[in-house]
Amino acid sequence: MEIIIAETTEEMSRLAADIVERQLLRKPNSVLGLATGSTPMGLYKELVRRHQQQGLDFSKVISFNLDEYLDLSPTHPQSYRYFMDQQLFNHVNIDPRNTHVPYGHVAEVEEYCAWYEEEIKRVGGIDLQVLGIGADGHIAFNEPGSSLGSRTRLKTLTQQTIEDNSRFFDDPDQVPRFAITMGVGTILETREILLLANGAKKADVVAQALEGPITAQITASALQMHRHVTVIVDSAAGSKLKRADYYRWVHQEKKRLIPRLIGRVT
Numbered sequence: 001m002e003i004i005i006a007e008t009t010e011e012m013s014r015l016a017a018d019i020v021e022r023q024l025l026r027k028p029n030s031v032l033g034l035a036t037g038s039t040p041m042g043l044y045k046e047l048v049r050r051h052q053q054q055g056l057d058f059s060k061v062i063s064f065n066l067d068e069y070l071d072l073s074p075t076h077p078q079s080y081r082y083f084m085d086q087q088l089f090n091h092v093n094i095d096p097r098n099t100h101v102p103y104g105h106v107a108e109v110e111e112y113c114a115w116y117e118e119e120i121k122r123v124g125g126i127d128l129q130v131l132g133i134g135a136d137g138h139i140a141f142n143e144p145g146s147s148l149g150s151r152t153r154l155k156t157l158t159q160q161t162i163e164d165n166s167r168f169f170d171d172p173d174q175v176p177r178f179a180i181t182m183g184v185g186t187i188l189e190t191r192e193i194l195l196l197a198n199g200a201k202k203a204d205v206v207a208q209a210l211e212g213p214i215t216a217q218i219t220a221s222a223l224q225m226h227r228h229v230t231v232i233v234d235s236a237a238g239s240k241l242k243r244a245d246y247y248r249w250v251h252q253e254k255k256r257l258i259p260r261l262i263g264r265v266t
């Protein structure tokens with residue numbers, strides 16, 4: 001696991017965009033796993049900028065989003081499909097037919113979740129997965145107690161997640177209680193992971209997930225078992241990391257000696 005402590009959220013987003021760009025240059029038909037929420041918004045903005053100003057090409061990219069609220073239609077302004085269209089898909093040359101966000105209005109949830117998993121396999125698996133982390137340590141909507149081997153399925157959100165996400169809704173009672181989410185096991189099967197976190201509110205959970213024990217109580221801690229994870233945090237989110245000086249030193253040394261390997265050696 002490589003941990004990069006960026007000075008600012010903007011730097012975090014730029015470094016993250018470098019990793020996504022490098023992936024697309026290496027493999028133009030990459031399969032990207034994408035997250036919603038506040039954290040990756042700067043990354044998506046930077047990718048849109050690179051597409052518009054530098055021609056970063058998404059024409060062959062296939063994407064799978066982590067999660068979607070149950071019972072929100074794709075046109076609902078708080079649905080994750082709507083978010084992805086607004087933040088990224090509408091502004092780059094990705095083929096909309098190649099974008100997958102779980103469908104919240106589905107009748108047969110179990111069959112649908114099995115199909116979502118099969119689709120990921122059918123296209124060869126996810127090459128690069130972008131993740132945020134919830135204040136309770138979740139990745140996707142794998143709330144505390146989720147099996148570390150879990151697959152795409154329906155999850156009930158915790159009170160904390162409902163409260164955290166109520167900032168996007170006019171009325172907190174409108175926040176859905178259920179979501180379809182990729183499982184921790186699904187995420188661990190991706191080839192490479194890019195975990196982002198910003199802001200002081202994430203500092204405690206970032207430290208627990210990266211430096212604490214692996215536990216289903218903080219599902220992000222399962223990333224410690226993955227072979228290729230790059231974590232990029234801003235200085236506020238990284239402020240509780242015990243080995244922050246070491247991570248900073250490693251990054252400086254890489255930048256100085258082997259910049260092409262940032263995000264590559266694990």
Ligand code: F6R
Nearest residue numbers: 035036037038039132133134140
């Ligand atoms: C979103 C997702 C969630 C968020 C997490 C952090 O698709 O899977 O795990 O990444 O809740 O949300 P923000 O970025 O809004 O703090």
